[in-house]
Amino acid sequence: MMPGDLPRGVVLLSGDELLDGRTRDTNGAFLSAELAREGVRVVRLMVVPDDMGLLVGALEEAVALDPAVIVLSGGLGTTHDDLTASAVAEATGRVLEEDAEALEMVARRTREVAGRRQLDYDWVFARTRRQALLPRGARPIPPVGVAPGIALRHGRARIYALPGVPSELHAMWSWVRGELAAAGVLTGVVSRIVRIFGVGELQVGEIVDAAPRGLVDVAVNVGGGEVAVRLRHARTESAQAEADALVGALEAGVPVFSSDGRTVDELLADVLRAGRATVAVAESCTGGLLGGRLTALPGSSDYFLGGVVAYANEVKTAALGVDAALLARHGAVSPEVAAAMAEGARRVVGATFGLSTTGVAGPAGGSGDKPVGLVFVGCAGPGGTRTVRERFPGDRQSVREWAVARALHLLREELTTGTPASGR
Amino acid sequence: MMPGDLPRGVVLLSGDELLDGRTRDTNGAFLSAELAREGVRVVRLMVVPDDMGLLVGALEEAVALDPAVIVLSGGLGTTHDDLTASAVAEATGRVLEEDAEALEMVARRTREVAGRRQLDYDWVFARTRRQALLPRGARPIPPVGVAPGIALRHGRARIYALPGVPSELHAMWSWVRGELAAAGVLTGVVSRIVRIFGVGELQVGEIVDAAPRGLVDVAVNVGGGEVAVRLRHARTESAQAEADALVGALEAGVPVFSSDGRTVDELLADVLRAGRATVAVAESCTGGLLGGRLTALPGSSDYFLGGVVAYANEVKTAALGVDAALLARHGAVSPEVAAAMAEGARRVVGATFGLSTTGVAGPAGGSGDKPVGLVFVGCAGPGGTRTVRERFPGDRQSVREWAVARALHLLREELTTGTPASGR
Numbered sequence: 041m042m043p044g045d046l047p048r049g050v051v052l053l054s055g056d057e058l059l060d061g062r063t064r065d066t067n068g069a070f071l072s073a074e075l076a077r078e079g080v081r082v083v084r085l086m087v088v089p090d091d092m093g094l095l096v097g098a099l100e101e102a103v104a105l106d107p108a109v110i111v112l113s114g115g116l117g118t119t120h121d122d123l124t125a126s127a128v129a130e131a132t133g134r135v136l137e138e139d140a141e142a143l144e145m146v147a148r149r150t151r152e153v154a155g156r157r158q159l160d161y162d163w164v165f166a167r168t169r170r171q172a173l174l175p176r177g178a179r180p181i182p183p184v185g186v187a188p189g190i191a192l193r194h195g196r197a198r199i200y201a202l203p204g205v206p207s208e209l210h211a212m213w214s215w216v217r218g219e220l221a222a223a224g225v226l227t228g229v230v231s232r233i234v235r236i237f238g239v240g241e242l243q244v245g246e247i248v249d250a251a252p253r254g255l256v257d258v259a260v261n262v263g264g265g266e267v268a269v270r271l272r273h274a275r276t277e278s279a280q281a282e283a284d285a286l287v288g289a290l291e292a293g294v295p296v297f298s299s300d301g302r303t304v305d306e307l308l309a310d311v312l313r314a315g316r317a318t319v320a321v322a323e324s325c326t327g328g329l330l331g332g333r334l335t336a337l338p339g340s341s342d343y344f345l346g347g348v349v350a351y352a353n354e355v356k357t358a359a360l361g362v363d364a365a366l367l368a369r370h371g372a373v374s375p376e377v378a379a380a381m382a383e384g385a386r387r388v389v390g391a392t393f394g395l396s397t398t399g400v401a402g403p404a405g406g407s408g409d410k411p412v413g414l415v416f417v418g419c420a421g422p423g424g425t426r427t428v429r430e431r432f433p434g435d436r437q438s439v440r441e442w443a444v445a446r447a448l449h450l451l452r453e454e455l456t457t458g459t460p461a462s463g464r
Numbered sequence: 465m466m467p468g469d470l471p472r473g474v475v476l477l478s479g480d481e482l483l484d485g486r487t488r489d490t491n492g493a494f495l496s497a498e499l500a501r502e503g504v505r506v507v508r509l510m511v512v513p514d515d516m517g518l519l520v521g522a523l524e525e526a527v528a529l530d531p532a533v534i535v536l537s538g539g540l541g542t543t544h545d546d547l548t549a550s551a552v553a554e555a556t557g558r559v560l561e562e563d564a565e566a567l568e569m570v571a572r573r574t575r576e577v578a579g580r581r582q583l584d585y586d587w588v589f590a591r592t593r594r595q596a597l598l599p600r601g602a603r604p605i606p607p608v609g610v611a612p613g614i615a616l617r618h619g620r621a622r623i624y625a626l627p628g629v630p631s632e633l634h635a636m637w638s639w640v641r642g643e644l645a646a647a648g649v650l651t652g653v654v655s656r657i658v659r660i661f662g663v664g665e666l667q668v669g670e671i672v673d674a675a676p677r678g679l680v681d682v683a684v685n686v687g688g689g690e691v692a693v694r695l696r697h698a699r700t701e702s703a704q705a706e707a708d709a710l711v712g713a714l715e716a717g718v719p720v721f722s723s724d725g726r727t728v729d730e731l732l733a734d735v736l737r738a739g740r741a742t743v744a745v746a747e748s749c750t751g752g753l754l755g756g757r758l759t760a761l762p763g764s765s766d767y768f769l770g771g772v773v774a775y776a777n778e779v780k781t782a783a784l785g786v787d788a789a790l791l792a793r794h795g796a797v798s799p800e801v802a803a804a805m806a807e808g809a810r811r812v813v814g815a816t817f818g819l820s821t822t823g824v825a826g827p828a829g830g831s832g833d834k835p836v837g838l839v840f841v842g843c844a845g846p847g848g849t850r851t852v853r854e855r856f857p858g859d860r861q862s863v864r865e866w867a868v869a870r871a872l873h874l875l876r877e878e879l880t881t882g883t884p885a886s887g888r
Contacts, residue, residue, distance in 0.1 A: 327759025331752025434631030
């Protein structure tokens with residue numbers, strides 16, 4: 041089964057705020073990933089403004105792509121620019137009418153919201169009642185907020201409209217996934233991701249291009265200093281063998297750190313838990329983002345204790361015990377200070393490992409020998425302290441994200457191999 | 465000039481990795497925001513897999529939307545799934561041919577990359593040379609990485625293809641913007657964003673719906689506890705008056721904290737700088753994200769000093785001086801501990817203000833009286849210490865993001881009004 045044989049999916053998001061920089065979308069990525077994982081090939085993701093003509097046009101194009109599933113997000117709220125129900129009705133040639141089941145759902149949820157926010161029920165219900173209008177023949181999806189979702193068959197396509205609020209969307213997606221699974225749309229494929237750190241896309245692409253690949257869909261992607269190779273294939277022995285061969289070629293040729301799907305974050309969590317080891321951070325240029333990432337996984341308190349955000353040099357000295365003379369001699373952005381910070385975090389917090397970052401994130405503050413993008417990361421542990429010098433590309437945000445990733449990989453190297461990757 | 469009169473733009477991203485959950489797109493949001501700010505109405509953002517048929521189909525639909533500008537991102541690399549140049553050629557009925565100027569650019573950049581990565585020039589150039597293939601009649605856009613961009617006129621539309629690597633895209637977008645400005649495509653509109661904290665979308669929508677709005681395009685959006693109302697209109701006196709009236713109505717009816725475009729982050733930066741005040745953090749459930757956000761703006765070292773990530777209770781005690789008996793009596797997630805953490809951060813770091821977070825981010829760890837989503841934030845300053853109790857919705861990531869936002873707004877309230885918002 042090649043990608044062309046998978047059922048097709050289209051994701052359609054509506055909202056001016058997604059197109060003018062106010063809101064960074066997460067729903068499109070979530071829905072696409074969920075569909076892909078369940079064996080649906082997402083052939084198009086579209087974002088359109090809150091405009092009836094543009095929304096209906098996009099829906100018509102979505103239908104023309106002959107998908108098994110169309111998932112919409114957004115436009116189910118109570119304001120003048122919430123048009124999704126009307127647009128679905130128009131694009132599928134149906135009238136909009138109040139649905140008794142949906143009305144009951146809206147009334148019940150309105151009562152709860154009005155109670156919680158101490159607002160008058162009738163005042164709120166006058167504004168939320170329109171959320172019970174559905175295209176004829178549609179069924180309401182039980183709401184998590186106030187607005188019910190919409191489920192509708194249209195020819196071969198199953199159309200689902202969900203709210204744009206991410207937490208509501210995530211919860212209501214479970215209902216949709218259940219229905220799709222019951223209907224046999226979610227056939228499932230085997231997906232594998234091979235993650236590589238220490239070489240670039242060129243070296244990885246060389247191996248991918250040389251491998252026989254008739255049965256496996258392969259994609260190569262770079263980000264945060266890592267190269268990810270994704271393989272997707274049917275559940276057949278021949279496809280499995282082809283995929284195994286490619287994974288083997290990658291493991292032999294480039295520094296693969298994960299071929300079982302785990303991210304570097306998940307891998308660190310597992311290894312630290314298994315070894316009953318703990319981590320502390322000492323962050324300068326990343327300002328807390330390293331700690332934020334180390335605590336992004338549930339249960340991270342098993343191995344992450346805390347640390348110090350030492351943005352000002354005085355904090356490096358007072359809270360981490362970095363020698364003021366060392367700072368004066370080498371400057372804050374130096375391997376010596378990175379090492380002293382990592383050791384300070386380890387000592388102050390009482391952790392097995394201390395991880396540090398210090399660098400020039402920019403855009404200002406660079407100099408001839410300390411240019412923007414120069415970052416030192418350090419790792420102090422039972423076996424000693426190691427620092428790595430890096431020169432990261434891109435803007436302030438990019439440099440900080442790379443620095444966080446490099447620190448995680450430095451710890452991974454210490455934990456799993458004891459030896460560094462051969463550079464970036 | 466209403467939205468329908470603005471020149472139209474379409475953004476088209478290609479990449480399997482954007483549709484299977486590997487990569488969260490930032491380029492679409494960036495390009496849409498840039499175009500919107502320059503007075504281009506983005507009527508469609510599309511993301512498609514690395515598949516020639518789907519890519520060409522999406523391009524043809526983009527052209528059919530009659531845009532003045534089409535910006536593509538991604539698919540200019542060196543691997544087998546980099547198809548953008550071919551797809552643009554096919555969709556516009558042109559042949560692909562090696563461009564002399566592009567070849568010179570690729571050769572020069574390849575030499576630099578090969579030198580930096582210590583790879584053989586000929587080996588690399590054999591792989592990068594295809595990046596000099598452009599549709600006939602196109603011009604190369606000077607590269608930041610190795611791949612040149614593509615600039616092409618097609619009927620009324622100007623088509624630009626840029627690399628998918630964000631830092632390359634950002635830099636090369638400047639070239640595109642310069643050309644669009646010179647061609648008179650970027651006419652400019654007046655955009656204003658009114659930001660509100662402390663009430664929900666319903667109360668804001670009520671005011672927006674009641675206001676006369678013939679000349680101003682208005683959109684209401686919620687996120688991170690804030691409601692944002694965006695106004696866009698032509699540079700005419702009558703439209704300006706209508707916009708002023710709506711802003712006035714909002715300021716009179718709901719807690720507006722910014723109507724000049726500044727985010728809460730920018731507002732805090734300005735007020736802290738003006739008052740020569742400094743901030744320190746003490747983070748538990750946010751694990752460093754608050755410090756990360758406070759250091760996201762360039763120059764944040766003017767007012768942000770650092771702080772402590774106190775994920776484990778032992779760190780709260782040892783590094784922040786939170787009384788162990790207080791922790792035992794009230795638990796880590798309590799107003800008493802939030803207050804002691806904020807005061808500890810202020811004292812230990814020597815800052816004007818200390819900001820703290822402690823809560824149950826979930827999914828595990830909740831209990832009857834301390835449910836998932838319960839967060840206390842604290843602010844200690846010269847006038848004393850204040851804590852706020854919140855119950856945030858959504859998943860772990862959502863709770864942590866809300867907690868960061870609430871802490872920023874607590875500091876803002878202390879700095880600008882001395883009084884709290886009336887709840888969420």
